[in-house]
Amino acid sequence: MISKDGSLNELLLLLLSKKGQYVSGEEISARFGVSRTAIWKQVNHLRQVGYEIDSLPRVGYCLKKSPDLLLPEEIIAKSKLTFLGRKIYYYPATASTNEEAKKLAGEGAHHGSLVIAEEQTGGKGRMGRVWLSPPRVGIWMSIILRPVIQPYEAPRITMTGAVAAAKAIRERTGVTCHIKWPNDILVEGKKVAGILTEMSADIDGINYVVMGIGINVNNDDFPGELKEIATSLKIAKGEAQDRLDILTGFLFRFEDYYNCLEAGEFKKILEEWRLLCCNLGRRVRVVGRNFTVEGIALDVDDDGALLVRSENGRVERILSGDVSL
Numbered sequence: 001m002i003s004k005d006g007s008l009n010e011l012l013l014l015l016l017s018k019k020g021q022y023v024s025g026e027e028i029s030a031r032f033g034v035s036r037t038a039i040w041k042q043v044n045h046l047r048q049v050g051y052e053i054d055s056l057p058r059v060g061y062c063l064k065k066s067p068d069l070l071l072p073e074e075i076i077a078k079s080k081l082t083f084l085g086r087k088i089y090y091y092p093a094t095a096s097t098n099e100e101a102k103k104l105a106g107e108g109a110h111h112g113s114l115v116i117a118e119e120q121t122g123g124k125g126r127m128g129r130v131w132l133s134p135p136r137v138g139i140w141m142s143i144i145l146r147p148v149i150q151p152y153e154a155p156r157i158t159m160t161g162a163v164a165a166a167k168a169i170r171e172r173t174g175v176t177c178h179i180k181w182p183n184d185i186l187v188e189g190k191k192v193a194g195i196l197t198e199m200s201a202d203i204d205g206i207n208y209v210v211m212g213i214g215i216n217v218n219n220d221d222f223p224g225e226l227k228e229i230a231t232s233l234k235i236a237k238g239e240a241q242d243r244l245d246i247l248t249g250f251l252f253r254f255e256d257y258y259n260c261l262e263a264g265e266f267k268k269i270l271e272e273w274r275l276l277c278c279n280l281g282r283r284v285r286v287v288g289r290n291f292t293v294e295g296i297a298l299d300v301d302d303d304g305a306l307l308v309r310s311e312n313g314r315v316e317r318i319l320s321g322d323v324s325l
């Protein structure tokens with residue numbers, strides 16, 4: 001049930017496919033070749049995890065309500081995906097899904113595998129920062145990809161992720177959000193989601209890319225100075241939001257855009273990115289590891305670089321940094 005190896009609970013999948021309907025013990029026994037006692041045990045295990053399952057003698061079992069968990073079976077039951085999520089590794093808690101994903105990718109995990117945790121105890125943000133990931137309030141997930149592109153094109157994957165995340169948030173919650181360069185998602189000027197992409201490549205090209213995404217969904221507040229810069233969809237809407245719905249919305253969008261990317265249609269994604277971006281045409285201050293540039297953000301190019309016309313009229317091409325204006 002709580003699977004770290006990507007295996008699925010077939011009984012749960014069956015009950016989910018018939019949610020609200022009774023499934024007879026006879027049908028379950030016949031389908032899985034297990035005894036009635038074994039089914040009873042499994043049903044009780046599901047109840048312990050938080051599933052509300054009715055049972056009626058001689059009628060069967062009926063799944064009434066699911067717990068608020070991002071279980072692989074729930075994701076599969078709620079989405080029609082082709083390559084994404086063919087394998088889903090689920091952790092009640094882990095240090096960082098990006099770290100787990102890199103380990104799994106190194107061991108040969110498939111293109112499209114997902115690594116999801118309810119809590120991260122060592123969540124990582126961009127530029128060595130910490131990503132706060134408390135239990136059961138957010139979407140903390142990494143996607144393992146094996147793209148057939150050159151390493152310098154990898155930022156396109158992150159941009160694809162940002163467009164998919166912004167679209168899914170808008171569609172599934174109605175919250176108006178924007179992309180802040182490079183790929184932060186903001187709501188009313190505060191960060192609601194971020195993406196950390198890590199890559200393993202050698203002379204022959206990319207071995208794998210791990211794209212980690214964190215979405216603050218139901219956080220009630222943020223500690224210390226994060227209060228000023230971070231928000232959640234619950235705070236924005238004034239009520240709790242459905243994590244599973246947002247997650248499946250994101251996966252649906254990401255798969256669709258990723259197929260465009262593979263088909264050589266990055267221009268289409270870039271166009272969407274530009275429309276969602278809140279920096280273009282505005283004054284920005286970009287702070288990098290050892291530089292600061294101020295000026296007007298003119299555009300973003302195919303490599304995800306920000307083009308800024310600085311005070312002296314020169315156009316700077318910035319590959320990484322933080323926009324602070």
Ligand code: BTN
Binds near residue numbers: 124126141142196
């Ligand atoms: C950022 O700084 O904006 C990037 C934040 C990325 C956070 C996500 S949560 C899932 C994945 N695992 C991590 O440790 N980080 C990413």
